Amino acid sequence: MSITAQQAATPPVSVTPVLEGRGLTKYFSVKHGRGLFAGTARLFAVDDVTIALAAGTVTALVGESGSGKTTVARMLAKIINPDGGEVRLDGKPVPHGRPRSYARQVQMVFQDPFASLNPIHRISYNLVRPLTIHHLGGDDVNEAVEELLRRVALEPPQQFTRKFPHELSGGQRQRVAIARALSVRPRVLLADEPVSMLDVSIRLGILNLLADLRDRDRLAILYVTHDIASARYLADTIVVMYAGQVVETAPSTRLTDYPAHPYTQLLLSAAPDPDRAEPPSLAGSGAPPSLITPPSGCRFHPRCPHAMAICSTTAPPSVTVGPGHASNCWLHVDSSRRVPDNPEVVAAKASSTSMRPSAAPPK
Amino acid sequence: MSEMSPSAPAPSTPSHSFTRQAEPVLEIRGLNVDYGFGTEAVHAVVDCDLVLRRGQVLGLAGESGSGKSTLSMAAIRLLRSPGVITGGEVLFHPRPVEGESSGATIDLLRADEAALRRVRWSEISVVFQSALNALNPVITIGAQFDDLLKVHRPHLSSAQRWDRGVELLEMVGMTGDRLRSYSHELSGGMRQRAMIAMALALEPQVMILDEPTTALDVVTQREILEELMGLRDRLGFAALFITHDLSLLVELADEIVVMYAGRLMERAPAASLFRAPRVPYTYGLLHCFPPMHGERKPMEGIPGSPPDLRALPSGCSFHPRCPWAMERCRKETPVLTRIDASGREAACWLHSDGATVPTELAVADPGDRGLSAATRRVAR
Numbered sequence: 001m002s003i004t005a006q007q008a009a010t011p012p013v014s015v016t017p018v019l020e021g022r023g024l025t026k027y028f029s030v031k032h033g034r035g036l037f038a039g040t041a042r043l044f045a046v047d048d049v050t051i052a053l054a055a056g057t058v059t060a061l062v063g064e065s066g067s068g069k070t071t072v073a074r075m076l077a078k079i080i081n082p083d084g085g086e087v088r089l090d091g092k093p094v095p096h097g098r099p100r101s102y103a104r105q106v107q108m109v110f111q112d113p114f115a116s117l118n119p120i121h122r123i124s125y126n127l128v129r130p131l132t133i134h135h136l137g138g139d140d141v142n143e144a145v146e147e148l149l150r151r152v153a154l155e156p157p158q159q160f161t162r163k164f165p166h167e168l169s170g171g172q173r174q175r176v177a178i179a180r181a182l183s184v185r186p187r188v189l190l191a192d193e194p195v196s197m198l199d200v201s202i203r204l205g206i207l208n209l210l211a212d213l214r215d216r217d218r219l220a221i222l223y224v225t226h227d228i229a230s231a232r233y234l235a236d237t238i239v240v241m242y243a244g245q246v247v248e249t250a251p252s253t254r255l256t257d258y259p260a261h262p263y264t265q266l267l268l269s270a271a272p273d274p275d276r277a278e279p280p281s282l283a284g285s286g287a288p289p290s291l292i293t294p295p296s297g298c299r300f301h302p303r304c305p306h307a308m309a310i311c312s313t314t315a316p317p318s319v320t321v322g323p324g325h326a327s328n329c330w331l332h333v334d335s336s337r338r339v340p341d342n343p344e345v346v347a348a349k350a351s352s353t354s355m356r357p358s359a360a361p362p363k
Numbered sequence: 364m365s366e367m368s369p370s371a372p373a374p375s376t377p378s379h380s381f382t383r384q385a386e387p388v389l390e391i392r393g394l395n396v397d398y399g400f401g402t403e404a405v406h407a408v409v410d411c412d413l414v415l416r417r418g419q420v421l422g423l424a425g426e427s428g429s430g431k432s433t434l435s436m437a438a439i440r441l442l443r444s445p446g447v448i449t450g451g452e453v454l455f456h457p458r459p460v461e462g463e464s465s466g467a468t469i470d471l472l473r474a475d476e477a478a479l480r481r482v483r484w485s486e487i488s489v490v491f492q493s494a495l496n497a498l499n500p501v502i503t504i505g506a507q508f509d510d511l512l513k514v515h516r517p518h519l520s521s522a523q524r525w526d527r528g529v530e531l532l533e534m535v536g537m538t539g540d541r542l543r544s545y546s547h548e549l550s551g552g553m554r555q556r557a558m559i560a561m562a563l564a565l566e567p568q569v570m571i572l573d574e575p576t577t578a579l580d581v582v583t584q585r586e587i588l589e590e591l592m593g594l595r596d597r598l599g600f601a602a603l604f605i606t607h608d609l610s611l612l613v614e615l616a617d618e619i620v621v622m623y624a625g626r627l628m629e630r631a632p633a634a635s636l637f638r639a640p641r642v643p644y645t646y647g648l649l650h651c652f653p654p655m656h657g658e659r660k661p662m663e664g665i666p667g668s669p670p671d672l673r674a675l676p677s678g679c680s681f682h683p684r685c686p687w688a689m690e691r692c693r694k695e696t697p698v699l700t701r702i703d704a705s706g707r708e709a710a711c712w713l714h715s716d717g718a719t720v721p722t723e724l725a726v727a728d729p730g731d732r733g734l735s736a737a738t739r740r741v742a743r
């Protein structure tokens with residue numbers, strides 16, 4: 001387990017990420033209003049999200065329900081097409097649609113392991129099938145299947161090949177789903193809430209398996225979760241989403257120890273934490289906004305305890321507040337430069353090095 | 364039921380040492396529940412004893428399928444078929460009536476429907492995990508309050524019932540105009556709040572909260588829990604709080620009971636359980652929640668998976684997953700017993716004569732100094 005080793009390492013800076021989403025935007029048409037005023041409206045599920053997945057790292061995507069995490073993962077998998085922005089593999093734009101070679105290299109793991117397993121077939125068939133589709137079987141398919149089961153720690157493998165998905169426990173089923181994703185030797189795993197449906201006592205087993213795949217096979221992994229403690233445990237980098245946008249990105253322990261964005265601070269103040277010395281005082285309140293008519297300016301401003309005049313009119317820039325640490329908040333911008341559409345702010349991404357709003361330069 | 368002297372503090376005083384001495388309001392004894400009959404029967408709850416004291420928050424923790432909901436639903440006779448209660452008693456001790464030292468204790472398992480109706484909702488209310496199932500979708504929230512109050516508070520006028528509805532919604536952090544809403548017009552968090560308001564409407568002495576916030580986001584969860592705990596301090600009801608999230612329970616409960624495969628494994632004050640677990644399963648479960656602070660260390664969770672109740676391991680059901688399992692564990696089933704002078708209870712052979720308790724399970728009990736959730740609230 002190299003979780004500790006990974007933590008000490010500084011995030012790779014200039015390496016080309018394996019998979020990258022740039023300015024990803026997705027809207028859905030939804031029914032809106034009632035009676036006379038009924039009609040369709042645009043719901044901005046994801047708005048200008050940029051995210052990079054490097055080989056040998058786990059990137060966690062965290063945020064509340066409806067913040068757009070799954071939609072980002074599905075755009076990266078090319079299961080849905082973005083309405084704006086692009087997906088790049090090895091720095092090159094991926095052509096439209098979902099070419100087979102892309103599907104092989106970028107695999108998705110779902111919350112419900114049943115979703116990716118065929119219930120009427122045995123485990124062996126479930127694992128062989130992707131091999132034949134992608135012509136990867138090799139000489140000995142059975143050996144390949146057993147090797148896959150060993151990789152996800154289902155041992156002895158012979159005990160599992162003849163079983164049906166419903167004969168396995170939830171954790172075993174998720175391991176098979178991961179084995180299936182691994183069967184085509186992908187370089188990227190997009191895991192959407194892979195442990196949320198599992199029992200508490202077996203979640204760490206799956207997270208450790210993902211850590212092993214990162215370390216041993218140098219996979220680039222996206223770990224989508226609403227559980228920030230598990231993100232801190234597993235991930236190298238945490239990306240926080242709010243109402244369809246990225247609000248903060250940082251190396252994971254840095255993000256949880258020194259959250260810069262007020263929304264991240266709110267999330268952390270609310271998370272269960274038995275070690276807390278004092279009762280938590282919630283850093284803000286209220287619920288996420290409508291995505292059909294999102295708040296102007298900073299989308300968090302109606303809930304933000306630090307909101308200023310500019311926050312309700314102008315979206316904040318992304319400000320680098322430390323190594324590998326960016327936060328989209330006006331508090332990190334020197335007060336003299338908190339001007340709507342100030343090109344200087346946008347271009348220079350501000351020079352402030354403050355990390356916490358409380359430590360931001362006085363107005 | 365009159366151990367409490369007349370000069371004892373009011374039940375709503377949220378003091379840790381007090382809650383441990385407070386008199387019981389709900390006592391579950393030897394409860395057994397099966398699903399199905401005869402040889403097909405699955406024993407979902409086996410010989411469970413629980414004591415909920417006045418004003419106390421008692422946490423019931425356990426993984427999915429361990430029997431938490433079955434236990435609590437059986438206790439108030441809301442169990443659905445094919446669930447059958449095969450033994451035990453559930454004693455409800457009503458608040459003493461003026462002039463009498465104690466109210467008349469009722470065994471809910473033997474009470475008739477009329478008696479149950481008097482107790483359910485007015486004395487013991489329930490908040491389910493999914494408020495969708497519990498709220499009526501075709502009438503407004505206000506109409507549901509109205510129906511409830513009409514039956515149980517017949518002396519209130521229509522206007523008074525409306526005002527009470529507004530008051531209840533405001534108590535849970537909603538605005539009174541929400542009385543005009545249908546449940547589908549509310550967010551998940553608001554629905555759950557409305558459910559809690561409904562459960563509080565008749566000022567019950569006991570609230571059973573079965574995963575009341577599990578489906579919600581952490582921020583909403585925290586807001587609702589803070590409101591609930593504030594209301595508990597103010598109104599003095601006792602709560603049985605059920606969740607699989609032990610880390611949350613440690614912050615919230617005065618006392619915690621850990622359940623595994625239909626049986627109770629350990630019972631202790633929250634801080635003691637967190638700092639000094641005595642049972643391997645509790646120890647393992649506590650190590651399933653990665654910490655939010657400090658150095659990151661590899662953690663292992665618990666090997667194997669929770670058992671299938673239809674094919675339970677012999678002896679201690681936890682033995683195939685237990686790192687300290689002994690020969691005896693495979694043959695004999697341990698029962699929850701007192702293991703020390705402070706009253707800690709565990710169901711584990713490691714605490715019986717002749718066995719050596721591993722150091723991991725012998726950490727000094729922080730006792731009342733362990734900063735329990737209750738004392739923390741008092742300190743506020």
Ligand SMILES: Nc1ncnc2c1ncn2[C@@H]1O[C@H](COP(=O)(O)OP(=O)(O)OP(=O)(O)O)[C@@H](O)[C@H]1O
Pocket residue numbers: 028029030043044045063064065066067068069070071072226291
């Ligand atoms: N196919 C769709 N049609 C309409 N709206 C959609 C569709 N898919 C997602 N949405 C909406 O887009 C927003 C983002 O959804 P998404 O599933 O990405 O969120 P999420 O962060 O994964 O949430 P969760 O934690 O609940 O899984 C939500 O408001 C959702 O209702």
Ligand SMILES: Nc1ncnc2c1ncn2[C@@H]1O[C@H](COP(=O)(O)OP(=O)(O)OP(=O)(O)O)[C@@H](O)[C@H]1O
Pocket residue numbers: 398405407425426427428429430431432433434444445446607672
């Ligand atoms: N209607 C039913 N028929 C047969 N078995 C049932 C039924 N309902 C529950 N069970 C079994 O009883 C056991 C206890 O279920 P219960 O719902 O009480 O668990 P729980 O601890 O509340 O779990 P969760 O955390 O998932 O809510 C489970 O193993 C379940 O399979």
Ligand code: SF4
Pocket residue numbers: 261262263298299300301302304305306307308311316328329330331
């Ligand atoms: S930009 Fe303004 S409203 Fe948004 S998080 Fe920062 S301070 Fe709060």
Ligand code: SF4
Pocket residue numbers: 642643644679680681682683685686687688689692697710711712713
């Ligand atoms: S009784 Fe035995 S198997 Fe069960 S928890 Fe104790 S040591 Fe482990």
Ligand SMILES: [Mg+2]
Pocket residue numbers: 069070071192
């Ligand atoms: Mg999702």
Ligand SMILES: [Mg+2]
Pocket residue numbers: 431432433573
């Ligand atoms: Mg349940």
